[in-house]
Amino acid sequence: MKYRAVLKQSEGWWIGWLVDLPGVNAQEKTQEECLESLRIGAEDMLITPIECGGDTVMKYVEVSERATA
Template sequence: MKYRAIIKKTDGWWIGWLVDLPGVNAQERTREELLESLRQGARDMLSLDVPFEPGGQMTTIDIPMPEWVGGCA
């Protein structure tokens, strides 16, 4: 599987997060270490067994496009 990652170097550190898996983020000294940490975070997140509790509901919600997006829709 492929997941989108936002990565950047700031103040001597590489930081990043996975757009498609909220909660998976990392900070490392090198780009390669960062990418490996993000991979491991994704593996950990996807291996969690999160039971669907009785009475729970799954739904979708509509979020308006932010103004800064402009004509990119």
Template sequence: MHYRAILKQSDGWWIGRLIDLPGVNAQEKTREACLQSLRIGAEDMLATPIEFDAESIMTIIEVPDRVAA
């Protein structure tokens, strides 16, 4: 799978986040290490089981496509 990442350099650190998986963030000294940390974070998030109690429901919502202005 592919996920979009935003990376920037700040005060000697590479800071990154995955747009498509909110909560997957990384901060490393090199760009390559930051990308690897993001990969590991994505793998961990996607491997985490989702537990529901008896009163919970799972559903799908539809979000309309954005119209360019």
């Protein structure tokens, strides 16, 4: 799966975030390192278990491939 990353250079650092996964951010010295940190952050976020209980349920929402191109 692909996620949209925004990268910008500021004062010698590459700062990046994933548009599609709020909360996944990175700051590294090179663009490649920043992208790798974003990939690791996304993986960590997506494998973190989320516990639901009481009147809370978790569901999945299907998004068409057209929207993710």
